[in-house]
Amino acid sequence: MTIRTIILALTALLASHVAAQTTISLRASVALPPGGTLHLADIADIEGPDASSLLNAIITPGADATVDLDAVRKAAAGVAGINPGRLLFSGFACKLGPVEAAPVSQPPIAGEPEAPVLTEGVVRGAVLTRLSEVLAVPAKEMRTTFDKRDESLLGMSCKGRSVVVNPTGAGDKPTFSVRVYEHDSLVNQGTIRVGVLIRRDVAVATVPISKGETLANENIVVDEQWLPPSVRPATGVVGRVAHSRIGAGEVIAENDVETARAVRKGDLVNIDCVSGGIAVRTTARALSDGKQGDTILFETIRWNTQIAARISGPGVAVSVPGLTEQPDKQSGRKPRRGE
Numbered sequence: 405m406t407i408r409t410i411i412l413a414l415t416a417l418l419a420s421h422v423a424a425q426t427t428i429s430l431r432a433s434v435a436l437p438p439g440g441t442l443h444l445a446d447i448a449d450i451e452g453p454d455a456s457s458l459l460n461a462i463i464t465p466g467a468d469a470t471v472d473l474d475a476v477r478k479a480a481a482g483v484a485g486i487n488p489g490r491l492l493f494s495g496f497a498c499k500l501g502p503v504e505a506a507p508v509s510q511p512p513i514a515g516e517p518e519a520p521v522l523t524e525g526v527v528r529g530a531v532l533t534r535l536s537e538v539l540a541v542p543a544k545e546m547r548t549t550f551d552k553r554d555e556s557l558l559g560m561s562c563k564g565r566s567v568v569v570n571p572t573g574a575g576d577k578p579t580f581s582v583r584v585y586e587h588d589s590l591v592n593q594g595t596i597r598v599g600v601l602i603r604r605d606v607a608v609a610t611v612p613i614s615k616g617e618t619l620a621n622e623n624i625v626v627d628e629q630w631l632p633p634s635v636r637p638a639t640g641v642v643g644r645v646a647h648s649r650i651g652a653g654e655v656i657a658e659n660d661v662e663t664a665r666a667v668r669k670g671d672l673v674n675i676d677c678v679s680g681g682i683a684v685r686t687t688a689r690a691l692s693d694g695k696q697g698d699t700i701l702f703e704t705i706r707w708n709t710q711i712a713a714r715i716s717g718p719g720v721a722v723s724v725p726g727l728t729e730q731p732d733k734q735s736g737r738k739p740r741r742g743e
Contacts, residue, residue, distance in 0.1 A: 426452030430476055430495025434549060443630060444479055445601055446547065447471055447498040454490070457483055460629055460655075469500040484653060527567055528558040531580055531596055534569040538578065539633060541602050547630055549599040557594045560584060565591070576600070576632035601630040606637040606655045613650040618643065618664060629655065663695045666718045675702060675713045677723045688713070688721075699727060 429449040444450065444461040461479045465471045473496055481488040528550070536543045550558055566585045573579035577599050584592040607624045617623075619641045631637065636658045638644070644661040654660075667673055667690045677684045688702035688711065699714045702721065712728050713721035 425490050425492045426450065426454040426458065427492045427494070428458070428476060428480060430471075430473060430493070431498050431549070432495070432552075433499040433501060435501045442471075442500075444476065445630065445632070447500075448476065448495070449599070454486055456635065457486060459632065465500055470497050471500065472497045485651065525562055526558065527560045527562060527582060527584065530562065530567045530569050531558065531582065531598065534571070534580060535578065535598055535600065538571050539600070539602065545603045547601040547603075551597055554594065554596050557582060557584075557592055558596065560592055573597075574633075576634050578633075601632060604629060604631050604635075604637050606631070607641045609650045609652055609654050609656060612652050613646045615646055615648050617646050619646065619656070619661065624656065631655070665693050666696045666698075666715050667694045667700070667721070669693050671719070672705070673702060673713075673715075673719055673721050675704075675711070675721045675723055677711070679725055 427450070428444070431447055431449070434447050442463045442465060443459065444463055445459040447463060450458050458480055461483050463471055463475060463479050466475070473493060477488070477491075477493060480486060480491055532543055532546075532548065535548070536546065539546070562584070564586065568581075568583045568585070570581045571578060572581045572595065577597050580596045580598070582592075582594055582596050583590060606627055606629050607619075608627050609623060610625050611623050613619065613623055621642055624641060635655065638656045638658045638661050641656055641661055643664060645664045647660060647662050650656060650660055669690055669692050671690045672687055673690055675686055675688050677686065686704050686706055688704045691701040691703060691710070694700040694715045696715050696717055699712055701710050702713055702723075703710050711723050713723035714727065715721045
C-alpha cells in the first residue's frame with residue numbers, strides 16, 4: 405500500500421467521522437416566556453444525525469437564569485441512545501430573558517402575493533405574521549428566534565411605511581425577503597432567517613414498539629412538545645400499526661405508522677355485488693393485502709372469476725359496476741432512514 409493510498413484512506417475515514425458528528429451551538433441569549441419546561445432546542449442550534457433526538461432534552465438553568473456549557477453537556481449526554489463522543493459543542497453560556505410582546509401587523513391583502521403589510525409596529529411583527537400564514541400555525545403556538553445581525557431591520561418602525569415580506573426558503577429555519585418602503589423610496593431591505601418551534605400534541609412511545617405491532621393506549625402517552633416544522637407527529641395512532649421499530653420515548657411521526665390491514669392476501673371475504681337496487685353476496689379470496697377503503701382484486705370461490713371490490717372492514721367488501729383495482733396509497737411512502 406502506497407503512502408498516497410494510506411493518506412486517502414485516512415482522509416475518507418476522518419470525513420466520515422466528522423459527517424457523523426452532531427453540532428450543538430449554544431446561543432448567547434434567548435428570550436423565553438416565563439414558566440414551562442426549558443428544552444435544548446430553546447437555547448441552542450442543533451444540526452446533525454442526532455438533532456431530532458436532542459431537541460427536547462430538558463435543561464435546568466442556574467439560579468442567575470443562565471445555562472452554561474456544562475449543563476448542556478450533561479443534558480445531551482443523558483438522552484437515551486446518544487454517544488457523547490459524537491457531539492461537538494460551541495459557545496459558553498446562554499442568558500435567559502423575558503419575551504417582549506411583538507406588535508400585531510395587518511395581514512397582506514388576499515389575492516396579492518406581493519401586497520404590502522401596513523402596520524404601526526415594527527418589522528418583526530410583520531415577519532411573524534407572515535410566518536404564521538406560511539406555516540398555517542397561530543402565532544401563540546410558535547416559539548421563534550432571530551439572528552442578532554437582523555435586529556436593526558427587525559426593530560425598524562413601520563409607521564407611515566409599507567413592508568413586503570415574502571418567503572424565500574423553507575425548512576426548520578425558514579427565510580424571508582423583507583423590503584421596507586416609505587412613499588416611493590426603498591428605505592431598507594434584507595433576508596431574515598427565523599428559527600421556529602411549533603407546539604404540538606404528540607403521541608410518545610412509552611415502551612419499544614416492534615415493526616408490525618398495533619399501537620394501543622397501553623404503549624403510548626399523549627404529550628405536548630415544541631417541535632421543528634419538519635417533524636410531523638402522527639394523529640389517531642391507536643389501532644394503527646408500526647411501520648418500523650419505534651424506540652421508547654420517541655415521538656411517533658406519520659411515517660412511523662400505517663393503517664392496519666383489514667384483509668390479508670388469501671383471506672376469504674364476503675363481497676356484496678351491488679347493481680341498482682339488487683345486491684348479491686358471494687365469497688371470494690383476496691389476491692393482495694388491503695386496508696379499509698382500499699380497492700383490491702378478489703377471486704370468487706363460486707365462479708372462479710376476478711372482481712374488484714372496496715374493503716369495508718375485516719372480512720367485508722363491496723363491488724359495484726365499473727370499480728377497478730387501485731394501488732395502495734401507502735406504497736408511495738418514503739422509507740425512513742435505515743430501512
